Amino acid sequence: MSNCAGRMQRSATITPPLDGWPLQGSSVRVFNFAPGPAALPLAVLEQARDELTDWHGSGTSVIEISHRSSAFKQVAAQAEADLRELLGIPSHYRVLFLQGGATGQFAAVPMNLASAGATVDYVNTGAWSKKALGEAKRYCQVNVAADAAASNYTTAPSQGEWRLTRGAAYVHYTPNETIGGVEFPFVPRVDVPLVADMSSTILSRPIEIERFGLIYAGAQKNIGPSGLVVVIVRDELLGRARPDTPPIWDYKSQAAEGSMLNTPPTFAWYIAGLVFKWLKQQGGLGVMAERNRAKAELLYRTIDESGLYRNPVDKSCRSWMNVPFLLADAKLEKPFLAEAEAVGLANLAGHRSVGGLRASIYNAMPIEGVRALTEFMREFARRHG
Ligand SMILES: Cc1ncc(COP(=O)(O)O)c(C=O)c1O
Numbered sequence: 001m002s003n004c005a006g007r008m009q010r011s012a013t014i015t016p017p018l019d020g021w022p023l024q025g026s027s028v029r030v031f032n033f034a035p036g037p038a039a040l041p042l043a044v045l046e047q048a049r050d051e052l053t054d055w056h057g058s059g060t061s062v063i064e065i066s067h068r069s070s071a072f073k074q075v076a077a078q079a080e081a082d083l084r085e086l087l088g089i090p091s092h093y094r095v096l097f098l099q100g101g102a103t104g105q106f107a108a109v110p111m112n113l114a115s116a117g118a119t120v121d122y123v124n125t126g127a128w129s130k131k132a133l134g135e136a137k138r139y140c141q142v143n144v145a146a147d148a149a150a151s152n153y154t155t156a157p158s159q160g161e162w163r164l165t166r167g168a169a170y171v172h173y174t175p176n177e178t179i180g181g182v183e184f185p186f187v188p189r190v191d192v193p194l195v196a197d198m199s200s201t202i203l204s205r206p207i208e209i210e211r212f213g214l215i216y217a218g219a220q221k222n223i224g225p226s227g228l229v230v231v232i233v234r235d236e237l238l239g240r241a242r243p244d245t246p247p248i249w250d251y252k253s254q255a256a257e258g259s260m261l262n263t264p265p266t267f268a269w270y271i272a273g274l275v276f277k278w279l280k281q282q283g284g285l286g287v288m289a290e291r292n293r294a295k296a297e298l299l300y301r302t303i304d305e306s307g308l309y310r311n312p313v314d315k316s317c318r319s320w321m322n323v324p325f326l327l328a329d330a331k332l333e334k335p336f337l338a339e340a341e342a343v344g345l346a347n348l349a350g351h352r353s354v355g356g357l358r359a360s361i362y363n364a365m366p367i368e369g370v371r372a373l374t375e376f377m378r379e380f381a382r383r384h385g
Pocket of ligand 1 (some may be wrong): 327
């Protein structure tokens with residue numbers, strides 16, 4: 001506790017309750033509200049640290065062995081099995097562990113699912129869906145089926161407002177906009193494959209996989225380290241890639257090679273496997289959903305009850321994972337961030353494109369972290385409100 005107390009002493013008037021935050025030896029772990037790369041469960045980091053130089057008595061690290069060794073193949077297969085169990089992924093879906101991040105998938109999706117003359121439907125709810133549809137325009141005809149511009153991207157358009165294309169190759173949407181903090185309160189129903197960028201919401205709660213043709217998610221929020229992107233794709237969508245698709249981006253060739261067409265990001269894959277085990281130990285996604293709901297409710301309540309803070313997102317579409325907020329006086333942002341940092345509440349700045357503040361509260365953020373943040377916010381408001 002001593003280092004933690006030391007942090008708090010730097011700011012005489014602020015004493016948020018950091019008790020209970022696991023401190024290991026002399027090192028201090030802050031509450032890390034980063035949007036991604038984001039906090040990982042401490043138990044996972046500790047296990048990785050403990051076995052980093054001598055993995056399971058092998059005398060080597062897991063990241064120093066061949067991805068084609070039976071030992072690593074076991075790591076890879078176990079990670080996939082655990083992810084399948086957590087999400088209830090049916091056997092007619094493939095799970096791919098790829099590289100190039102979610103941004104790579106912005107291109108891979110149209111390359112694999114749409115022929116050159118095809119039309120695809122995109123719903124634009126903010127920064128990430130805009131990037132996804134911008135990339136798709138390089139490969140096919142993009143119809144923006146709905147656009148939340150009129151609300152300044154603070155809502156998710158209800159499905160009744162969507163103008164879908166008959167015979168579209170697929171419909172793409174972003175269930176959770178990481179920058180805007182806008183989350184769809186529903187899973188759309190469409191007649192063509194539904195494609196979802198779940199980078200910042202996957203594993204936050206149970207989902208019905210069969211509603212989707214394809215899900216992709218950059219790992220660096222709820223899965224593990226950056227460098228890995230997980231793709232979950234219905235079997236029947238394999239083998240449709242445009243002829244000029246490089247094999248490395250072709251889902252069918254990657255599926256045929258067990259995502260090892262070339263050397264995969266073995267460390268990220270191994271850590272993802274530890275995160276999946278940790279999620280199972282916590283009780284699975286039903287338990288995570290309850291925790292995430294409670295964390296989000298506490299934070300939004302604190303914002304709404306205060307005269308100092310404001311969240312601009314329509315209440316029906318507020319994200320459980322990324323909570324942006326503004327201060328009544330923007331000049332208070334810098335002191336807010338500095339004082340928060342001083343008491344171990346880290347990485348609360350909003351995205352550089354929009355400013356303001358943002359707390360990302362993914363699975364690895366315990367309720368204690370959100371309590372510490374909300375008590376700090378109330379205390380800051382008392383002094384500045
Ligand atoms: C919803 C969403 N999509 C895509 C991306 C881009 O991910 P990457 O940096 O892995 O390409 C991000 C990154 O934060 C994101 O939040």
